Amino acid sequence: MSEVAITRTEWLQVCKRSDLVAESGVCALVGDHQIALFFLPEQEPQLYAIDNWDPVAKAGVIGRGIVAEIDDVLTVASPLYKQHYRLTDGQCLEEEDIQLAVYPVAFEGDEVLIKLDQ
Amino acid sequence: MVKQKIVVIGNGMVGHHFLEQLANRSEREMFDVLVFCAEPRPAYDRVHLSEYFGGRTADDLAMGKVEQYREWGYDLRLNDAAVAIDREAKIVTSASGASEPYDHLVLATGSYPFVPPIPGHEHDKCFVYRTLEDLDKIQAAAKDGKIGVVVGGGLLGLEAANALKQLGLEAHVVEFAPGLMSVQLDEGGSNLLREKIEELGVTVHTSTATELIEEVDGGRLRMQFKGDKELVTDLIVFSAGIRPEDKLANSAGIALGERGGIVVDNQCRTSDKNIFAIGECALFDNRIFGLVAPGYTMARTAVSLLCGEAAEFNGADMSTKLKLLGVDVGSIGDAHGRTEGSAAITFVDEQTGVYKRMITDRDGKKLRGAVLVGDTGDYDTLLQYHLNDMDLPEHPEQLILPALDGAAPTLGAGALPDTATICSCHNVSKGDIVGAVQGGCCSLGDVKDATKASTGCGGCSALLKNVVDTELAALGVEVNNDLCPHFPYTRQEIFHMVQVEEIKTFDELLHKHGSGKGCEICKPTAASIFASLWNEHIHKKPHVGLQDTNDTFMANMQKNGTYSVVPRIAGGEITPDKLIVLGQVAKKYDLYTKITGGQRIDLFGARLEELPEIWRELTDAGFETGHAYGKSLRTVKSCVGSTWCRFGVQDSVSMALTVENRYKGLRSPHKIKMAVSGCTRECAEAQSKDIGVIATENGWNLYVCGNGGMRPRHADLFATDLDDETLIKYIDRVLMFYVRTADKLQRTSVWLENLEGGLDYLREVVIEDKLGIGEELERQMANVVGTYQCEWKTAINDPEMLKRFRQFVNTDVKDEKIVFVEERKQRRPATEEEIVKIAEPA
Numbered sequence: 032m033s034e035v036a037i038t039r040t041e042w043l044q045v046c047k048r049s050d051l052v053a054e055s056g057v058c059a060l061v062g063d064h065q066i067a068l069f070f071l072p073e074q075e076p077q078l079y080a081i082d083n084w085d086p087v088a089k090a091g092v093i094g095r096g097i098v099a100e101i102d103d104v105l106t107v108a109s110p111l112y113k114q115h116y117r118l119t120d121g122q123c124l125e126e127e128d129i130q131l132a133v134y135p136v137a138f139e140g141d142e143v144l145i146k147l148d149q
Numbered sequence: 150m151v152k153q154k155i156v157v158i159g160n161g162m163v164g165h166h167f168l169e170q171l172a173n174r175s176e177r178e179m180f181d182v183l184v185f186c187a188e189p190r191p192a193y194d195r196v197h198l199s200e201y202f203g204g205r206t207a208d209d210l211a212m213g214k215v216e217q218y219r220e221w222g223y224d225l226r227l228n229d230a231a232v233a234i235d236r237e238a239k240i241v242t243s244a245s246g247a248s249e250p251y252d253h254l255v256l257a258t259g260s261y262p263f264v265p266p267i268p269g270h271e272h273d274k275c276f277v278y279r280t281l282e283d284l285d286k287i288q289a290a291a292k293d294g295k296i297g298v299v300v301g302g303g304l305l306g307l308e309a310a311n312a313l314k315q316l317g318l319e320a321h322v323v324e325f326a327p328g329l330m331s332v333q334l335d336e337g338g339s340n341l342l343r344e345k346i347e348e349l350g351v352t353v354h355t356s357t358a359t360e361l362i363e364e365v366d367g368g369r370l371r372m373q374f375k376g377d378k379e380l381v382t383d384l385i386v387f388s389a390g391i392r393p394e395d396k397l398a399n400s401a402g403i404a405l406g407e408r409g410g411i412v413v414d415n416q417c418r419t420s421d422k423n424i425f426a427i428g429e430c431a432l433f434d435n436r437i438f439g440l441v442a443p444g445y446t447m448a449r450t451a452v453s454l455l456c457g458e459a460a461e462f463n464g465a466d467m468s469t470k471l472k473l474l475g476v477d478v479g480s481i482g483d484a485h486g487r488t489e490g491s492a493a494i495t496f497v498d499e500q501t502g503v504y505k506r507m508i509t510d511r512d513g514k515k516l517r518g519a520v521l522v523g524d525t526g527d528y529d530t531l532l533q534y535h536l537n538d539m540d541l542p543e544h545p546e547q548l549i550l551p552a553l554d555g556a557a558p559t560l561g562a563g564a565l566p567d568t569a570t571i572c573s574c575h576n577v578s579k580g581d582i583v584g585a586v587q588g589g590c591c592s593l594g595d596v597k598d599a600t601k602a603s604t605g606c607g608g609c610s611a612l613l614k615n616v617v618d619t620e621l622a623a624l625g626v627e628v629n630n631d632l633c634p635h636f637p638y639t640r641q642e643i644f645h646m647v648q649v650e651e652i653k654t655f656d657e658l659l660h661k662h663g664s665g666k667g668c669e670i671c672k673p674t675a676a677s678i679f680a681s682l683w684n685e686h687i688h689k690k691p692h693v694g695l696q697d698t699n700d701t702f703m704a705n706m707q708k709n710g711t712y713s714v715v716p717r718i719a720g721g722e723i724t725p726d727k728l729i730v731l732g733q734v735a736k737k738y739d740l741y742t743k744i745t746g747g748q749r750i751d752l753f754g755a756r757l758e759e760l761p762e763i764w765r766e767l768t769d770a771g772f773e774t775g776h777a778y779g780k781s782l783r784t785v786k787s788c789v790g791s792t793w794c795r796f797g798v799q800d801s802v803s804m805a806l807t808v809e810n811r812y813k814g815l816r817s818p819h820k821i822k823m824a825v826s827g828c829t830r831e832c833a834e835a836q837s838k839d840i841g842v843i844a845t846e847n848g849w850n851l852y853v854c855g856n857g858g859m860r861p862r863h864a865d866l867f868a869t870d871l872d873d874e875t876l877i878k879y880i881d882r883v884l885m886f887y888v889r890t891a892d893k894l895q896r897t898s899v900w901l902e903n904l905e906g907g908l909d910y911l912r913e914v915v916i917e918d919k920l921g922i923g924e925e926l927e928r929q930m931a932n933v934v935g936t937y938q939c940e941w942k943t944a945i946n947d948p949e950m951l952k953r954f955r956q957f958v959n960t961d962v963k964d965e966k967i968v969f970v971e972e973r974k975q976r977r978p979a980t981e982e983e984i985v986k987i988a989e990p991a
């Protein structure tokens with residue numbers, strides 16, 4: 032029982048499925064972390080969580096970027112200076128030494144759960 | 150260093166070209182330059198003189214501007230003719246009494262119109278067609294007249310007839326020879342030209358010699374022709390050829406030809422080696438070159454020699470292609486087949502009115518000349534064969550026969566020698582273009598910028614594109630116009646598919662014609678095409694993920710992630726009450742406020758979650774979205790117009806409102822800006838807009854495809870003196886044609902420059918409806934106009950759409966990373982250093 036309880040506490044509820052916008056992104060605040068959530072119903076996996084902070088533009092805008100497939104990889108393009116970040120691991124395609132943090136994220140029924148590294 | 154002094158006599162097109170070429174060279178510094186100009190204004194474009202009656206002003210036609218000459222450091226003496234040259238003392242004296250020494254003298258005195266010595270030719274209703282002052286006089290005389298006669302059926306005579314027609318006169322052309330344009334055309338071509346011109350309402354009298362001109366009842370003129378014919382007219386324009394203006398040279402003892410003209414050698418030097426003669430006053434090889442291109446070549450030759458470089462003028466090809474009274478005419482080389490051993494191939498289509506004839510040598514191996522009337526599409530190819538003395542293909546007739554499967558076979562650019570001249574206006578050879586491409590130019594636009602090719606008359610644009618594409622391909626540069634890796638099609642092709650197959654969603658489009666999952670290029674492009682065609686709300690579910698961030702939030706994201714808001718202020722007209730509302734909203738949300746260049750007000754610094762509240766207040770006050778975030782119509786700038794302005798001739802504000810309210814919301818390949826000016830003073834700067842409208846006494850002049858910004862482009866005059874209805878019709882068609890055929894993110898200026906056939910083609914599509922799609926374009930526009938909705942008004946009443954406007958989906962707290970500081974009593978984003986400072990505990 033206790034094991035399950037521990038697992039449950041690692042996964043945080045952030046929002047409902049209905050808060051997400053299909054084929055696009057929204058932003059959630061987890062602690063003091065701004066996290067962008069992308070919901071792509073046709074893809075596997077369907078959910079992606081990535082830092083909202085754009086380190087090039089120095090603004091919290093990644094969740095408002097457009098989803099773009101570049102060389103068969105799904106990315107989000109920064110709405111300000113257009114760098115592409117891989118949704119799976121946050122790697123910036125244009126700048127090798129820039130990588131955004133990504134987080135495990137999943138549905139549980141209508142809830143969206145996320146796990147932050149502590 | 151002691152500077153040498155150049156005196157230039159004459160400031161026509163060739164004189165101007167000389168000065169322009171010299172100004173662009175580093176050797177310019179070696180000279181002091183003085184210019185005598187007999188006319189009251191510097192050089193203007195005489196080739197397009199008839200457009201003066203078609204709405205172009207003296208300013209539009211101007212080539213040399215006084216300020217430009219000042220900038221170049223030239224001493225320009227307007228209204229002051231040179232009257233004597235003392236070659237021994239090397240001094241030029243002018244009409245005003247100035248006495249100017251020279252080291253080098255350049256005679257660019259041009260020519261004067263030949264007036265046949267018919268009794269009565271001095272009558273004050275008899276004119277010549279040469280200067281703007283001549284045109285003013287003709288215009289004044291035409292005011293109360295009905296009929297105008299041009300004496301002379303050559304190239305200039307037909308231009309003059311066009312001018313008379315534009316003045317509303319019934320135009321007649323009287324020609325001594327049996328045919329029109331007898332220098333350039335053979336009999337067949339000449340006959341067809343005559344038919345076509347008569348269809349346009351110009352009466353042509355050939356083989357007609359005028360014997361007497363006399364005044365009859367009420368100041369009209371009676372022309373008595375040989376053989377008892379006569380004609381009564383209100384005015385007569387003589388355009389029976391030109392004569393070199395050589396009097397000054399003659400009185401200075403410079404050698405002339407037997408029948409006039411200042412004799413020059415292949416360096417354009419006269420019998421006095423310190424004196425050059427260039428342009429129509431010069432006689433080389435016993436010929437006068439009455440076209441602009443050879444004149445320019447002479448000017449460049451003289452400049453090169455003065456700068457210490459070797460250069461030669463060895464005559465020029467007099468081939469020419471032009472539009473006379475709307476009829477396409479082309480003439481190449483030996484058009485009459487007078488060279489011994491010539492053979493001809495002729496194609497005549499009486500149904501469509503096309504005449505083409507090529508003159509070859511007896512074996513059909515080399516092209517000696519050609520005549521084209523009614524269709525000059527083959528001109529470029531034929532000219533290259535002729536100029537470069539290239540072997541003709543096995544079946545040379547194919548060059549002028551209509552191809553059954555569409556496009557006529559054009560000459561492969563690869564076959565041309567490097568010396569082939571592609572652009573004769575700017576003397577750009579194929580070698581120059583190849584060099585530009587090898588030097589890194591990767592597009593037609595780059596090559597045009599680098600070489601100036603095709604930026605003159607534009608006649609060579611198709612050939613230039615051919616050369617550039619061929620060269621790029623040869624370098625292994627793939628000329629790939631695919632939209633993106635997901636769609637192997639151009640934007641134009643995709644537009645067509647969406648339209649024909651009535652595709653409404655990106656998924657369907659991707660499934661049918663694309664691959665993969667889409668990207669930031671194809672998604673917004675598809676969204677824009679859907680909007681242009683079906684005009685659904687951009688936030689309708691299947692479209693949401695396709696929009697760029699600015700369209701997604703219907704505001705313009707600024708550098709710190711906040712947005713700016715621009716309500717529509719159509720035509721720049723706003724009531725005090727609405728102005729107060731803008732002030733109140735800006736104050737309430739603490740928005741940085743700035744007036745835009747498009748006569749609107751921009752409110753900066755709105756947080757994402759504030760946008761719906763701000764817009765609720767704005768729409769309540771009657772504001773609509775300004776689409777500042779979209780690739781769509783931005784503003785229609787206007788001056789105050791005839792309602793208030795003492796100079797205004799039309800109500801520009803009302804027209805601006807009509808236009809803005811019609812096209813607001815139109816999604817297009819790129820943003821569109823427009824302006825309406827109430828008079829020719831042009832306070833709304835319409836000539837720098839995609840669509841520019843300028844009032845005239847008779848209606849509106851329409852300008853298209855201008856641009857300001859990074860790469861300014863002066864708009865082209867598209868049509869003149871339009872009534873309101875026709876103006877809107879033309880704008881509908883131009884815009885929809887642009888929306889259909891432009892590349893992604895291509896402004897109208899670049900679109901037009903890349904449109905094969907250029908402005909003439911656009912006129913054919915829009916005005917003459919050559920493609921038969923005019924009404925369809927209008928219907929399409931009517932659909933966009935009829936389905937307009939204010940995107941913001943719809944959005945604030947739709948809870949589903951509003952969900953998007955939350956900073957965080959799980960809490961109402963604000964984004965603390967957004968930090969402002971105050972400057973000049975308003976907020977602005979804090980700089981990085983300021984943010985660090987603010988974060989430090991005091």
